[in-house]
Amino acid sequence: MTTFIAVLYIISFALFIYGLMGLTGPRTAVRGNWIAAVGMGIAVIATLLTPGMGNWLLIALGVAIGVVVGVPSARKVKMTAMPQMVALFNGVGGGAVALIAWVEFRTTEGYAHEPAYVAIASLFAAIVGSVSFWGSNIAFGKLQELISGRPITLGKLQQPVNALVLIAAIVLAVVIASGGDAELLMIGLLVAAGILGVVVVLPIGGADMPVVISLLNALTGLSAAAMGLALDNTALIVAGMIVGASGSILTNLMAKAMNRSIPAIVAGGFGGGTAVASGGSGEARPVRSTSASDTAIQMAYANKVVVVPGYGMAVAQAQHVVREMAKLLEAKGITVAYAIHPVAGRMPGHMNVLLAEADVPYEQLKEMDEINSEFAQTDVALVIGANDVTNPAAETDPGSPIYGMPILKVNHSRSVIVLKRGMSSGFAGIDNELFYDAKTSMLFGDAKSSVGEIVEELKAL
Template identity: 75%
Template structure:
């Protein structure tokens, strides 16, 4: 029998899928996000229509508390802190699923009389949800620099520890699934899985955090889908599978872009080597001025802008767009080289540049733009460090060795805008800065770009 609740769920699923389709490009991303959010509102309303739902007072309190905390937090967060917010909100979702699994166990200790899929799905949700929650907290800590961005590892003992913690969590879950009514065992599942999440993420270097955030997002989706299966909630199943599937695909694409493998991430070997102390690669850096940079840009035929986290920190995207627009008006071919993990979350640079109304056709992905650097007169690097580091090609001892990078060093002239000579998030030195054709313009990125813009106007 088709009910109003069923119709609302179908409508919600359609909005989820349609909204997800909008997230495929910067131009439609905001609209897609709004459509998906509307679908979630419909799904919540449909769920509230479930007969015998429970304590309406607690439900209302939860909705109010979540709204009061979530809306201001999302509105006030700076674009530079968006990766941290994504990691934190994603972790909260996993934690909610883990707590839901615990509540379900308390209501039916031992899962007596339940079909086999109920304890299996519930315990799967408990393990994956707890891993996602605690792993996301570590990712948040690294992105917020509350935890060192470098890999924190036990060396050769790290992988056995990860396996041991996960095996112990699964072992306790099996005992619970076989009918044990001991609540401490369920708590042990959550604790051991949480420790496994911490142990897996801590050894991962800061430069690899975008892939980690994407992976944990997929975990949260899968745990929500499993919890929905146990609860018989269609909305959770569909929404969780959409998040899990899209997150898994994104993780796979990100890992390939980083020349890594997903199994190595799960095994704790992903970026697991301790980063060596920064070392000098010989040569000295050559500083420049805004006026010299303006002259080089004005007389160039082709300029490639390479944005990075430094641009995001300085909120320089609007100034960069103003400068690029002036160059285009003067006949200069300007494009933007986007590395898949530039910044600290997938698509970070795309979002920032779209916010500044940079034409979408000027944004070039790494595979599309890399061959163009050799024909570029100027490569203007704005706060990007690890994704332009030639050591990823040449230094087997570097923690970023093997990571595909932007071929900035092949441009005729390289100009790097940077606050100081400090290393990037991976904590390694960049020999590009000492290259003979590289000039360094030190200072805040927004201030530096504006100074260059004023010098361009005066030419």
């Protein structure tokens, strides 16, 4: 039986890795998810076959509750709310690890007679899992707008408080590992780690949320791997390390895409505030408005149109009507491409997911490094709700908070049309210089309605 279980684990690990490889592109993403899910199913079966697994009735009850809660939630969630769902599900994983660590503490009477590595791994998992759970819930609250997207800080006390809570959690862990078996010690550790998760994420502004989600995901994976080490469960170790490693790589890529260090992001205090002018006297500046009719005419006589999607497109759920517009343009012989910034939206790959749902061909999705060289040959850049990722101040204004951040260089296009509800700032909380460019026209209104009007005008031409 031991050999059979080991073989099942090896098969499941291979499916995990093969499934993860499928997530590198929209065409193979669904298949990759299914493959990884089958691998997880096999891993669960192997774990349940382990001798002395426990109360089967409670296990079945837990699985049933998970299915009843998880499946309807996943089916009903809107694509625009997917970042919140990812944050919430990630947090649940961290919370589960923290609870398992607590149970392990109770069943071993404070890790009495357990090897030192078991206590250390379990306590590490408890701290990181609790941080991930509570931090993910704060991220969910910010994304769902239950909590303000602005940085919520304690001012100069913020970093000392963070350090104090972290030290408290570590001290409690050391006391427990040294032989302390009072349950209040473990409860105190979980509470301290939970407070740490809250106070670390609250000061982080909305502009950094994609990085925060990725970072918390990596932390959940690391906590699961540590708990697997404590429980001698190979599945938890391997799956946790895969999640931790991939999440860490993605976090680093997201931070680079924003030209910000991970410590600077964790320090918080950026994004989500009131619009701040990035330069000039601060006086109101004129912008040029346009209409759906003029926009349709301008695109109808273009050779190349590049659509730049952002969170505004997601909120309006405009991806399908955008695809319809693109088909009409392509029928007129116009080349259409989509410019994708790594941190556009509220989570990594947010725009790719939305456009894939609308059956946009994968070949038309252009990453930032690829599309930036094409803007100079672009007749019309249609910006739909993207703000900070198109702001030229990142290249021209050393005094801007986003200076040095790689952006989509839409201002190099022959003309730019921006679809927005108004002149509000993006999540970075700063004014967008693109809006005042002589080549830019603003089409105000709901993105879905505006693109729908453009579609009707294109049909009439």
